[in-house]
Amino acid sequence: MxxxxxxxxxxxxxxxxxxxxxxxxxxxxxxxxxxxxxxxxxxxxxxxxxPESTKVASPAIAPFSEAQAAAFQTDWGTHLNIPEEMQNSLEMRFALIPPGTFTMGAGPNEKAVKSREQPQHEVSLSKPYYLCVHEVSLKNFREFVKDTNYQIDPRRDAAGVSQANLSAGNWVEDPLHPWEKVGFEQNEAHPVVNVTWFDAMAFCRWLSEKENRTYRLPYEAEWEFACRAGTETVFNTGNSLWFYGPMENHSDQTVNPGLIVHMQDASPWKDGYANTSPVGTFPQNHFGLFDTHGNVREWCMDWCDEEYYSHSPKVDPKGPQTGASRVLRGGCWGSNEYYCRSGRRMERAPGSRNVRNGFRILCEIDPESDFGEYEYSPTLHRDPRWWYESRIGEEVE
CATH class of the missing domain: 1.20.5 (Single alpha-helices involved in coiled-coils or other helix-helix interfaces)
Structure with missing residues (x-):
């Protein structure tokens, strides 16, 4: 049991x-x-x-669209934990330009191409930077002059000032007309003109010291990459500046006919501005920059070498170490369309003044960046007769 x-x-x-x-x-x-x-x-x-700095951001490799351009700016802003657009103490706005790769120079079939604009070659920019969305205005430059009591250096300006005599409809050399009296009406929103490369660099040095960060002129590779903004066409608007209407302030039916040579090539439109227009009047490009193809030509950091493109570095080119003239990029209010191309480059003595020349500034993101070369190079022609003689027969566009 x-x-x-x-x-x-x-x-x-x-x-x-x-x-x-x-x-x-x-x-x-x-x-x-x-x-x-x-x-x-x-x-x-x-x-x-x-941490934001660990988020992935890719270089902007051209070609890329407007939406992709904006995405690159957003990604790099997030990656670096900085704004896509910043504003400084002068209320100047700056767009974040990402590092990237593009084809620099003019294509073989572009009109009025010069040998100094070729050959086309691939360039890579390794660092992002801020570029002012507008050209430096009369208001901005006046603040600099007022704060520093800046005076024109007679050693740099002995050759005189290129001045538009609108009543006679021609160009005259007049040393009595600096940036304040340019021969046509401007307000504070217009770009400053009649400034030398040295004036532009003095402005950059003043602003750098004022804000304890580095401002300078862009190198021309930085300028062209930002101007093209992912496009590979003749202009960042396509292959025309005026097909659908005025896209930039360049020569049209409003400009004084006596001040340009090829009036038959001027735009058929009237944009309402015979000379400079207020900065930001016309449409922006894919990076948010204004007036890259018109209004005023812009001084760059580089010395100019007519054959530089044939042997320039592939990464971060900064022009030759010495020279006699500095690079100018972009078109101006008196330029015909084909003188406003993305690949267009000019050269002028750094001490020359012209009512078609102004400048745009770059702000470095890296706080350790150098200000850049400022003093005269030993190879710079000091004799003002050289500059005057070099202007004989110069292209007036």
Missing amino acids: QNQKKLIEEPESHLEKSETQTSVKRKRIVIIAVALFFLGDLLCFAWVMR
């Missing part, structure tokens, strides 16, 4: 033990599942809250 009872109890004990083991396994599974759930949440939270 006792043996029978033992036989009956043993299966029940075995069953209870089995059920207990199953229950423990289930609890373990639940605990593991809950732990994995919370671990997943923790990993997701860590990914979202990771």
